[in-house]
Amino acid sequence: MIRRLGDLAGAMRRYRGLTSVGTPREELLALQRRRLLQTARHAAAASPIYRELYRGIELAEDLDVRALPVVTKAMLMERFDEWVTDRRLRRTEVEAHLERVRSDELYLGEYRCMPTGGTTGRKGIFVYDRDEWRRCLTAFLRWSELTGVRPRFGHRMRIATVGATSPLHMTARFAMSVDLGVYSLRQIDARTPIGEIVAALDEHRPEQLVAYPSMASLLAIEQLEGRLRISPRVVCTSSEVRTEEMTANIRAAWAVDPFDLYGTTESLYAGDCEHHQGMHVFEDLGLMEVLDEHDEPVPDGVIGAKLLITSFIKRTQPVLRYEISDMVARTTAPCPCGRPLARMVSLEGRSDDVLHMRGADGRMIAVHPLTLRSPMAAVRELRQYKIVHDGDGVHVLVVLRDAVAAQETQRRIDATLRARLADAGVSDARLEVTIVAELPREQGHSAKFKLIESRIGRDFR
Ligand SMILES: [Zn+2]
Structure with missing residues (x-):
């Protein structure tokens, strides 16, 4: 003291x-x-x-x-x-x-x-x-x-x-x-x-x-x-x-x-x-x-x-x-x-990851987190979300606010994100949107939260 x-x-x-x-x-x-x-x-x-x-x-x-x-x-x-x-x-x-x-x-x-x-x-x-x-x-x-x-x-x-x-x-x-x-x-x-x-x-x-x-x-x-x-x-x-x-x-x-x-x-x-x-x-x-x-x-x-x-x-x-x-x-x-x-x-890339995905010509494309973050920002029905990219594709986990049309929201998010990824040059993105009750915070002493996370590097490089 x-x-x-x-x-x-x-x-x-x-x-x-x-x-x-x-x-x-x-x-x-x-x-x-x-x-x-x-x-x-x-x-x-x-x-x-x-x-x-x-x-x-x-x-x-x-x-x-x-x-x-x-x-x-x-x-x-x-x-x-x-x-x-x-x-x-x-x-x-x-x-x-x-x-x-x-x-x-x-x-x-x-x-x-x-x-x-x-x-x-x-x-x-x-x-x-x-x-x-x-x-x-x-x-x-x-x-x-x-x-x-x-x-x-x-x-x-x-x-x-x-x-x-x-x-x-x-x-x-x-x-x-x-x-x-x-x-x-x-x-x-x-x-x-x-x-x-x-x-x-x-x-x-x-x-x-x-x-x-x-x-x-x-x-x-x-x-x-x-x-x-x-x-x-x-x-x-x-x-x-x-x-x-x-x-x-x-x-x-x-x-x-x-x-x-x-x-x-x-x-x-x-x-x-x-x-x-x-x-x-x-x-x-x-x-x-x-x-x-x-x-x-x-x-x-x-x-x-x-x-x-x-x-x-x-x-x-x-x-x-x-x-x-x-x-x-x-x-x-x-x-x-x-x-x-x-x-x-301006502060970028502070916690979100850049995603590396396959483009139409077969080459890898870097997808900036904003590509996915801005359309998600426009979804008013969301309480929280997290996007994880791993070997199986892009997993979009969403927590919805009370009393919203769940299926319609889920479909709209799916369609919008596919369109944005296609605009970014990604071909045939494997993507799924799942509604969950809550999102776990990351383990580790700081428990910072990433909205967009790539697990490709960790598992496959
Ligand atoms: Zn000042």
């Missing part, structure tokens, strides 16, 4: 020094250049891998980030023991700690350790010492500020989260770190049966609701159909793509514009402000580069092929020009709120 109080107080002190409304963008960019140089010099001095990678590169005042080589999770994890700057940290021992951890425990009395799954299926391990963790908490404080919820001593704001509750998940760990009696916090596991979630929320009466978008949308429908009776002032979603229809459900249920938060365990953070015109990237805590397939920066508003992140927070495991799989577009155009932070204006 005292440790957590110290962490939060430390974060609040640091937070006051962060870029805010009215800071000129030039000032922010100058700060970024200073922090990049410090981070690169630290990495070259203290991490054997980076020392090797940066050999021959002059880390001078005018350092251009593009002079530094790109790194990937695979190459760093392969040589974890040489990546970290504390020689006591060994991958096998940290993995053993991860097997055991049940609460907000520190490894070697110092490190919070968290794994990342990631779309490539390769596990990453991230460790934060106490000072790094305080810097992470500043991101949490900024999210609070963006959504208009400041931690105030004296008022115990009621917050409910429906998501991951395992300490292996960063957002749950954040919540544990700030659970000091400042908030009245109720954490509900997203895999709990929906009836129990509704009952828990009705009892807690949250002023702020934080949930995966698929879950927030489902709860919004519970509210619209009269089973849930809460009135949150603030609704925040994170971790998955939030579709237009999910946003519409949330607005209809609670008359609020939901906020979207973005965070990676590698420590890049973003969140939207009250204008909801894209998520402000926390550029004073890190650098985000959006590149095309030839590693050239893309213009504002164009979705890149890759995203590189450089963290100014991570010192024990330096993260510089680290490639992650999210495909995003960004803009540096001024936001009406006056913050100088660039915004992520």
Whole structure:
């Protein structure tokens, strides 16, 4: 408790020094250049891998980030023991700690350790010492500020989260770190049966609701159909793509514009402000580069092929020009709120998979998740859906809202999806639409929900 109080107080002190409304963008960019140089010099001095990678590169005042080589999770994890700057940290021992951890425990009395799954299926391990963790908490404080919820001593704001509750998940760990009696916090596991979630929320009466978008949308429908009776002032979603229809459900249920938060365990953070015109990237805590397939920066508003992140927070495991799989577009155009932070204006492929299907000429065609997502969005009779592509074909599982014409809806979905796949060049798609009572959430510590999932790669490659 005292440790957590110290962490939060430390974060609040640091937070006051962060870029805010009215800071000129030039000032922010100058700060970024200073922090990049410090981070690169630290990495070259203290991490054997980076020392090797940066050999021959002059880390001078005018350092251009593009002079530094790109790194990937695979190459760093392969040589974890040489990546970290504390020689006591060994991958096998940290993995053993991860097997055991049940609460907000520190490894070697110092490190919070968290794994990342990631779309490539390769596990990453991230460790934060106490000072790094305080810097992470500043991101949490900024999210609070963006959504208009400041931690105030004296008022115990009621917050409910429906998501991951395992300490292996960063957002749950954040919540544990700030659970000091400042908030009245109720954490509900997203895999709990929906009836129990509704009952828990009705009892807690949250002023702020934080949930995966698929879950927030489902709860919004519970509210619209009269089973849930809460009135949150603030609704925040994170971790998955939030579709237009999910946003519409949330607005209809609670008359609020939901906020979207973005965070990676590698420590890049973003969140939207009250204008909801894209998520402000926390550029004073890190650098985000959006590149095309030839590693050239893309213009504002164009979705890149890759995203590189450089963290100014991570010192024990330096993260510089680290490639992650999210495909995003960004803009540096001024936001009406006056913050100088660039915004992520489009986020694709965050959780849905691209499907690989046979085309008319026999070649494999990549079917973008939007091909199926947009027609499904137009089906008002749906409560939820999930599309799985495996060796037997495309399985469309749908949960219908109350009192709708089931067979007619099923036929319409079948016909529409076949037509869209044919438009995309797929010949003779094997597809079936099945009505189910509920959808299981994925196993694993985060229980994120994929609307569109390919199981071809896993089973057949
Ligand atoms: Zn703004």
